[in-house]
Amino acid sequence: MATIETLPRKRETLDQAVIRFAGDSGDGMQITGSQFTNTAAVFGNDLATFPDFPAEIRAPAGTLPGVSGFQINFSSRDVFTPGDAVDVLVAMNPAALATNVADLKPGGILIVNVDNFKEVDLKKAQARTNPLEDHSLDGYRLFPVELTKLTRLALRDLGLDAKSMDRCKNFFALGMCYWLYNRPMDHTYKWLDEKFGSKPVLAEANKLAMKAGYAYCDATEAFQVRYEVPAAKLEPGLYRNISGNTALALGFVAAARKAGITLFQGSYPITPASDILHELSMYKEFGVMTFQAEDEIAAVTSAIGAAYGGALAITTTSGPGMALKMEAIGLAIAVELPIVICNIQRGGPSTGLPTKTEQADLFQALFGRNSEAPIPILAAATPGDCFWMALEASRIALKYMVPVIVLSDGYLANGAEPWKIPTLDQLPEIPVRYRTEREGFMPYTRDPNTLARPWAVPGTPGLEHRIGGLEKQDVTGNVNYEPLNHERMVRLRAAKVAAVVQDVPDVAPAGDPDGDLLLVGWGSTYGPITAALGAQRAKGRRIGHVHLRHLNPLPKNLGEVLKRYRKVVVPEMNMGQLLWVLRAKYLVDAEGLNKIQGKPFKQSEVEGKIEQVLGELR
């Protein structure tokens, strides 16, 4: 381990700490945050992260819309959210300060790069006065640091130009945070060596900047306290840090391996789903075929073509792309071919908030196609859960010969958490059987249990047949427009999706199994709801939490569970879509907690709603 001699300081041990790095989108805040995250993960903390960046790749430097942030909550206990408020804010310029300081706790540590607080910088951030001088920051522990100047000083012997040196100042800030939380730097050294393998001088520059930041804290005695956040007591096992998009990609590779068939991905670049395409395109040695299609429609239809040929075929997108795919998803429903469609939801409608999270595409998933076109829908609850949802969606698609939608969102996609790596024997079996027997073959005969039709892939002698989007005659699959046959086929397709319920586990509420209040959530609200539940139960409140991972069909016992509580509250990052479904299906007088701000719930917001509703019950 690389160590630097340190002066004796007061040490304080904390359960938990929240740091936010905020700067210009060119300042490398995402890298800085990821490095701190990986170091915390390897150290053994439980953690949750929230990367928050603008849709523009480089908005004008120093402006408010150009601010990019990365928040990490790391703890010696279980962590469910990136944290409501921040203990340490690193603000690289006035714009980053202005847009983030409201989340800093009173008395919190505020590190600012004073070199970026000149008149011109303040003007870009539309600041009328200099916040470093106008006493607006008096409630915080302000540490103005000459980050740019000190970084240049540290790198002066490397022969780099000013621009290259300035690119290292985020590592100066990272070094300061490593010092503050007494973290080893060797993990980041290793990362730099790998990243800049061909340009060792840049690896060296960033290391020097980081060491300088660390040494600065040591030498200046600006910080009187250093903090310790001990390792968390996680379930024993081997862990890695994982984001939702990576987890989805790995889940599909695993599913194809378990099924023993080729994985095909048709995809068109779209934020925040593109990383799944990037990830899967690396796994050629697993036989993974990734096709960057000409548009969203080709992405899904190529997947349908691959599924027709016997592949595990997926397409990955976000809401606007989902809208374009819908006609084709209807085709997959009609021809009963197994594909998995992942929607990494973002704020909408239309282009909306490309880099911000939302979960307002549930109605689209349920009802977005013409005519009667039900489809199984799964939703991942955490970044790590994305892995399991990819496997589960693939298993259901192949077992029932049906397209399946997986809903994730921008927060799960980019957020990361420690993930216990499963062993291969913990993965579900995914049996696949192509039809080969000629005897009695008809393309629309059905398995009595699953109602799945046979998968007779082209190239199989004697099973030549035609399928298509026109209505088919039951059993033979021939084109048929007869009224009663159409009704029979509509009902059969619906019954098949309904039959998936045999693969949906019953829900068992977290917290109290009955009581005053049940929180029902789905998707990435899992973290804040879980955190709020724990806090409120600690105060003696009798509440439970059901988090739905299967949104269609819903678990068999859900209606019964809803009745065990006096009130049902549904927190959602939309106007109340699951709420609408639950009210319609179960005639339950549930109420919503709705936030449509492109940001996840805070624990305090969920707790506030719980207290309000329970207050009204009294």
Add this chain to the structure above:
Amino acid sequence: MTATLPVYTKKDFQTDQEVRWCPGCGDYAILSAVQSVFPELGIPKEKFVVISGIGCSSRFPYYMNTYGFHTIHGRAPAVATGLKITRPDLEVWVATGDGDALSIGGNHTIHMIRRNVGLKVLLFNNKIYGLTKGQYSPTSEMGKKAKSTPYGSVDRPFNPLSLALGAEATFVARSVDVFQSHLKATLKRAAAHQGTAFIEILQNCNIFNDGAWESLTERDVRDDNTIAIEHGQPLVFGKNRDKGIRMNGIELQVVTLGNGISEKDLIVHDERHPNPAYAFLLSRMDGTPGFPTPLGVLRAVDAPRYEAGMNEQVRLAVQKKGPGDLAQLLRAGDTWEVR
């Protein structure tokens, strides 16, 4: 392999489904030609897949006793691409029309061609929307009076061959529904081509656009109005084979043979010309006054195929890294043990 191949006849490729095209439709002739050619290709029947979009032409798969997939409007090239990438062993044919391939599916058509996916594409061009009952299409001539254009259309048509060549198609040909022997020969050429084989088939819709091609097909005028081009042969046409095409600067010129002009002054057709501009020039003869409409193979060149490249990347990755180790993949990157 071929030794054990059953001897197929046309009947083997016919289905029991009632054909639902209008009596007199040119599609019957195309179906008959394809059903005649498939048995002669030396390919096991189960390897054929016919994929279509929407439109009259796209009913084609239902009448072929092969694997068949009637998809959605315009998307057949994309469905076929996904299939061919994962199943390069299959013989995938796409049946499409002028509206399907050039309007709603235009994007997929050009990108399929650009990628040179190993698909055979039969574009039935009748210059009209038939299934939706008579609207003008992207190949209808300007001024076309149809259901949706009672005052005449005001947009210029696509020339399907020019469009395909603009996307650098590696195989571009044209034939006519009623010229059965020419059509069969052209289908065989397409079958032999590696990469996207694009055939425009001029097809008569006798209900909504009857006679659209009669200036090319009627016995008394067809030899003057068309030119059957063949690789290595000079561009000669006319009822009396007395006219030809030569280069004049960067333009083509129609000349009459005799008076000092002989066949050796004419262009000798080179379907393997590496520059698509040559075939493009030929395609532009359509509708140019005094010029014949070219029939036959305009271009046939080799180029890398998408599905071959993709499968080769997989093969090399497996060769270099070994077949992927899933347990190792899940453990990739930084890991730590919690005890």
